Amino acid sequence: MSKGKLQKFAEMETFSNVFQYPYSVISQVPFEMKGHWREQYFHNDNPIILELGCGKGEYTVGLAKAYPNINFIGVDIKGARIYTGAKQALEEKLPNVAFLRTSIEVIDRFFFENEVQEIWLTFSDPQMKNVHKRLTSTFFLNRYRKFLVNNGIVHLKTDSNFLFTYTTLMVEKNNLPVLYRTEDLYGNELSVDGGKQETMVDEETREILGIHTYYENQWIERGLNIKYMKFNLPATGTLVEPDVEIELDDYRSYRRTKRSGLSTSK
Numbered sequence: 001m002s003k004g005k006l007q008k009f010a011e012m013e014t015f016s017n018v019f020q021y022p023y024s025v026i027s028q029v030p031f032e033m034k035g036h037w038r039e040q041y042f043h044n045d046n047p048i049i050l051e052l053g054c055g056k057g058e059y060t061v062g063l064a065k066a067y068p069n070i071n072f073i074g075v076d077i078k079g080a081r082i083y084t085g086a087k088q089a090l091e092e093k094l095p096n097v098a099f100l101r102t103s104i105e106v107i108d109r110f111f112f113e114n115e116v117q118e119i120w121l122t123f124s125d126p127q128m129k130n131v132h133k134r135l136t137s138t139f140f141l142n143r144y145r146k147f148l149v150n151n152g153i154v155h156l157k158t159d160s161n162f163l164f165t166y167t168t169l170m171v172e173k174n175n176l177p178v179l180y181r182t183e184d185l186y187g188n189e190l191s192v193d194g195g196k197q198e199t200m201v202d203e204e205t206r207e208i209l210g211i212h213t214y215y216e217n218q219w220i221e222r223g224l225n226i227k228y229m230k231f232n233l234p235a236t237g238t239l240v241e242p243d244v245e246i247e248l249d250d251y252r253s254y255r256r257t258k259r260s261g262l263s264t265s266k
């Protein structure tokens with residue numbers, strides 16, 4: 001591990017807004033704050049919104065600044081990435097931000113029934129080879145339902161046509177209500193109702209969607225369309241996987257090369 005990373009990890013141990021519970025820890029000890037984030041950490045009754053796979057936490061921090069009356073928690077397994085957002089939140093004295101370092105596979109060990117209002121998935125790995133690793137698969141949606149309020153909102157912002165198509169099919173197959181959907185966020189107006197009806201989004205939504213993440217900027221530089229949708233996730237009813245073949249993203253191999261080139265700056 002590089003010296004820079006080691007220094008970040010050591011510094012992050014002192015951060016009051018970071019909770020580090022990788023599987024090796026959470027499999028041994030329960031998370032005492034489950035069900036108590038509001039009173040024990042945020043000290044208010046405000047809603048909680050998660051960013052899963054937050055990386056450097058651009059949405060967690062950006063939304064927290066825009067909405068001081070909402071609490072935001074960024075979740076990622078990579079400490080060196082979380083460090084960036086956590087440090088910024090501390091420096092800017094944002095009381096409504098926390099970061100959780102863990103695997104999203106065990107996310108339900110950290111939040112109690114109805115403790116979370118919304119979930120953001122920002123540029124999640126499409127996991128084209130393994131359906132159960134996709135953050136919008138039935139495997140994960142069922143986990144989210146354990147702590148999300150009934151009809152809580154799931155936001156997906158992605159470059160990946162594969163993940164976007166998969167999620168669209170998931171939503172259609174399970175009749176999940178779509179609130180907004182666009183395949184070209186910065187090129188066209190957002191549409192509602194699965195793209196059947198065009199509508200202008202309000203200024204507030206436009207500003208939120210104008211927050212760009214680290215990965216998003218890489219994709220925009222490459223000229224890829226950014227896609228966005230948000231849908232309600234009802235608490236009950238059996239969720240089933242869409243049974244279709246989806247064309248793979250052909251640029252992903254390029255990305256792997258690019259990714260290794262980027263690793264030093266993270």
Ligand SMILES: C[S@@+](CC[C@H](N)C(=O)[O-])C[C@H]1O[C@@H](n2cnc3c(N)ncnc32)[C@H](O)[C@@H]1O
Nearest residue numbers: 053054055076077078103104122123213214215
């Ligand atoms: C492609 S990056 C996107 C990061 C950030 N949202 C952005 O847009 O810049 C995906 C992130 O999800 C995290 N991640 C992927 N699968 C995960 C899992 N199962 N548990 C925790 N974090 C995960 C990775 O560590 C990585 O930081």
